[in-house]
Amino acid sequence: MFENAPCALLSLDARGYIVRTNRALTAWTGYAPETIAGKRFLELLSVSGRIFHETHFVPLLRMHGSADEIALDLVRADGTHLPVLVNAVEERDGAGELCSIRVAIFKATERRRYERELVAAQSEARMLQGQLEIANVALERKLGEERDLGRLREEFIAVLGHDLRNPLASTRSGARLLAREVSSERATVILTHMEASTVRMSALIDNVLDFARGRLGGGITLDLAASQPLEPVLRQVVDELRYGTGREILTDFALTEPVACDHQRIAQLVSNLLGNALTHGAEDQPISMTARTDSGVLSISVANGGTPISPSAMEHLFQPFFRGGIQPSKQGLGLGLHIASEIAKAHRGTLVAQSSSSETRFTFSMPLTDIGAEEHDG
Amino acid sequence: MLFAHGFGCDQNMWRFVAPAFQSDFRTVLFDHVGSGRSDLSAYEPAKYASLRGYADDLVEIGRELGLRDAVFVGHSVSCMIGVLAAIKAPDLFSQLVLVCPSPRYIDDVGYRGGFTAADIDELLVSLADNYMGWSAAMAPAIMGNPEHPELGQELTESFCRTDPEIARAFARATFTSDNRADLPKVSARTLILQCLDDVIAPQEVGEYVHRAIAGSELVILDATGHCPNLSAPRQVVAAMRPFVDNLA
Numbered sequence: 001m002f003e004n005a006p007c008a009l010l011s012l013d014a015r016g017y018i019v020r021t022n023r024a025l026t027a028w029t030g031y032a033p034e035t036i037a038g039k040r041f042l043e044l045l046s047v048s049g050r051i052f053h054e055t056h057f058v059p060l061l062r063m064h065g066s067a068d069e070i071a072l073d074l075v076r077a078d079g080t081h082l083p084v085l086v087n088a089v090e091e092r093d094g095a096g097e098l099c100s101i102r103v104a105i106f107k108a109t110e111r112r113r114y115e116r117e118l119v120a121a122q123s124e125a126r127m128l129q130g131q132l133e134i135a136n137v138a139l140e141r142k143l144g145e146e147r148d149l150g151r152l153r154e155e156f157i158a159v160l161g162h163d164l165r166n167p168l169a170s171t172r173s174g175a176r177l178l179a180r181e182v183s184s185e186r187a188t189v190i191l192t193h194m195e196a197s198t199v200r201m202s203a204l205i206d207n208v209l210d211f212a213r214g215r216l217g218g219g220i221t222l223d224l225a226a227s228q229p230l231e232p233v234l235r236q237v238v239d240e241l242r243y244g245t246g247r248e249i250l251t252d253f254a255l256t257e258p259v260a261c262d263h264q265r266i267a268q269l270v271s272n273l274l275g276n277a278l279t280h281g282a283e284d285q286p287i288s289m290t291a292r293t294d295s296g297v298l299s300i301s302v303a304n305g306g307t308p309i310s311p312s313a314m315e316h317l318f319q320p321f322f323r324g325g326i327q328p329s330k331q332g333l334g335l336g337l338h339i340a341s342e343i344a345k346a347h348r349g350t351l352v353a354q355s356s357s358s359e360t361r362f363t364f365s366m367p368l369t370d371i372g373a374e375e376h377d378g
Numbered sequence: 379m380l381f382a383h384g385f386g387c388d389q390n391m392w393r394f395v396a397p398a399f400q401s402d403f404r405t406v407l408f409d410h411v412g413s414g415r416s417d418l419s420a421y422e423p424a425k426y427a428s429l430r431g432y433a434d435d436l437v438e439i440g441r442e443l444g445l446r447d448a449v450f451v452g453h454s455v456s457c458m459i460g461v462l463a464a465i466k467a468p469d470l471f472s473q474l475v476l477v478c479p480s481p482r483y484i485d486d487v488g489y490r491g492g493f494t495a496a497d498i499d500e501l502l503v504s505l506a507d508n509y510m511g512w513s514a515a516m517a518p519a520i521m522g523n524p525e526h527p528e529l530g531q532e533l534t535e536s537f538c539r540t541d542p543e544i545a546r547a548f549a550r551a552t553f554t555s556d557n558r559a560d561l562p563k564v565s566a567r568t569l570i571l572q573c574l575d576d577v578i579a580p581q582e583v584g585e586y587v588h589r590a591i592a593g594s595e596l597v598i599l600d601a602t603g604h605c606p607n608l609s610a611p612r613q614v615v616a617a618m619r620p621f622v623d624n625l626a
Contacts, residue, residue: 015575015601015602015603016602016603040575040602042577046500046504047493047497047500047501048500048501048504048505050577050578051501051553051577051578054576054577054578054603054604054605055384055385055386055387055454055578055604056386056387056538058603058604058605058608058609059386059387059391059538059605059608060538062605062608062609063390063393063538063608073504098609
C-alpha cells in the first residue's frame with residue numbers, strides 16, 4: 001500500500017530528513033529514489049515554500065502534533081513547480097520525544113488554479129468597488145455643488161426682492177403726492193394707473209420673497225391678530241385693485257365672528273386671488289368676492305367668468321412657477337396661487353379651485369378656532 | 379525577561395522556553411501588532427512597513443512596564459527588532475538573546491544572506507498571488523494535542539493565523555530589511571543562538587552577527603531548522619542559562 005499509494009507518502013526523521021518515500025513522489029518530481037533519500041523535506045520545496053515550512057508548517061506541526069491541508073509547491077527535477085496539499089503528523093515515543101514525521105502529499109493543481117481565480121475575482125471585485133466609491137464621491141460632490149448653486153440663486157432672489165421694495169414705495173408715495181396737485185383729468189388717470197401698478201408690483205415682490213423664504217427654510221410665518229376686525233383689511237385690498245384697474249368687483253361680506261388670522265397674510269391671499277381673477281377672467285364680466293364666518297369656519301371666495309381652467313392645468317395650479325397654457329401677455333411668475341395656498345396651509349385652512357364654463361371660483365376656508373392653541377395641542 | 383516572536387506565528391513560540399525562567403525572572407510575552415491575538419485595529423500600514431515601527435512598540439512596552447537592564451529574547455526577525463530597540467533605548471536591555479538572527483536575508487557583495495533578490499521577489503509574489511495558501515486556508519482545524527495536553531486550545535487557536543494583507547506587509551518588512559550597519563551600535567551583552575541547517579538564517583549569517591556585535595557570544599545548537607524554541611527548547615534553555623545567570 002505504501003509503495004503504490006495514489007498519493008505521495010514520506011517518512012521523515014525528527015530533524016526533517018527523508019527516510020523513506022514511495023513511487024508517487026519520485027514519479028511526480030522526476031527525482032531518482034536514491035537522490036531523494038537523505039534530503040531534508042524542505043529541500044523539495046520552492047523558496048517561498050521553504051520559508052513557509054520554517055515559519056508556519058513546522059511551528060504548527062509542533063504545536064498541534066499534526067497539520068492538514070497545507071498548500072505548498074514541490075520543485076521537480078526539471079525546475080518546474082507542482083502545487084500540492086500536505087498533511088503531516090508527528091510520532092512521539094513514550095517519553096514524548098519526537099521520533100518521526102509522516103507526510104502525505106496530494107496534487108492540487110486544479111485546486112490552486114481555482115484558488116487563484118478566486119483571488120483574482122476577489123481583487124477585481126475590490127477594484128470595482130473602489131471605482132464605485134470614487135464615482136459616488138464625485139456624484140455627491142456634484143450634487144452638493146448643485147445644491148449650493150440653487151441656494152445661492154434663491155438667496156439672490158430674496159435679496160433682490162427686498163432691495164426692490166424701498167424704491168417701489170418711493171414711487172408709490174410720489175404718485176400719490178402728484179395726484180393731489182395735478183388738475184388735468186388725463187394726468188389723474190395716468191397717476192391712478194401708476195399707483196395701481198405699484199400696488200401690484202409690491203404684491204408680486206411679496207410673493208417672490210415668500211417663495212424664496214419658503215425655499216430657504218423659513219416657511220410662512222403668521223402674526224395672529226384676533227382682536228382687530230378683518231373686514232376693513234379686505235376692503236382696502238379690494239378698493240386698491242378696483243381703483244387701479246377700473247374693473248368691477250362685487251363684494252358680499254358677512255364677517256360676524258372674530259377671526260384669529262394674520263391680517264396681512266389674508267390680505268395677500270385675497271390680493272393674489274383677485275389678481276389672478278383680474279388677469280385671467282373675462283374683462284367684460286364682474287369679479288365677485290364673498291367673505292363670511294359661518295359654523296366656525298371663515299370662507300373667502302373669489303369668482304370670475306371666462307374660459308374655464310382645463311382639468312390638466314387644474315392638477316398643477318398651486319405648484320410654484322406654474323403658468324398654464326396662457327397667452328404670453330398674461331404671463332406672471334406663477335407664484336400667486338402657490339403663495340395663496342401656502343398661506344391657507346399656514347392657517348390650517350384649504351384653498352380649493354372649481355372651474356366650469358359659467359365661472360372659475362377659488363375658495364379659501366379656515367377654522368375659526370385658535371390656531372395657536374391647536375398647534376399647542378399638537 | 380521580554381520574549382518577542384518572529385514572522386509567522388505568535389507568542390506561543392515561547393511556550394516551551396519561557397516557563398523555564400519564570401522562577402528567576404518576571405517574564406513578559408506579547409504578540410506583535412498584526413499577529414496572534416493582537417488588536418488588529420492598531421495596525422498602521424505606514425508604521426509597520428519597516429522593522430523600526432515594531433522596535434518603537436518594543437520600546438513603548440519596555441517604558442510602560444518600567445523595564446531597566448532587562449533581558450531581551452528575540453526569535454528570527456524579532457532579533458533585529460530588539461537590536462533596533464536596544465540602540466534607541468540603551469537603558470531598557472542590558473542583555474540580548476538572539477535566536478536565529480539575520481541582519482539581511484538577501485545576498486550582497488561580500489555577504490551571503492541565503493536568498494537572492496529573485497528568491498524574495500518570488501516569496502512576495504507568492505504571498506500576493508496565493509495568500510490563501512499562506513493564511514486563510516492555512517488556518518488548521520483546531521484539534522486537541524494529546525502529546526501536549528498542557529497547551530490549552532484557546533491559546534493555540536490564533537497560532538499562525540494572520541490577516542493576509544498584514545502577513546504580506548510583515549514579510550516584506552522582514553525579508554527586505556538590512557540592519558547590518560546597526561549591529562556595531564549594540565552595547566548590551568549579546569548571546570547568539572544558531573542552528574544547523576537553518577535555511578532562513580544560515581550559520582555564516584550567525585557568524586556575521588557574532589563578528590559585528592563586539593563581545594557577543596555565539597552558541598551553535600545541535601538542532602536543525604529555524605525554530606529551536608519549538609524543536610529543541612531544552613537546548614535553548616540550557617544555552618541561555620549560564621548567560622543570563624552571569625548577570626545575577
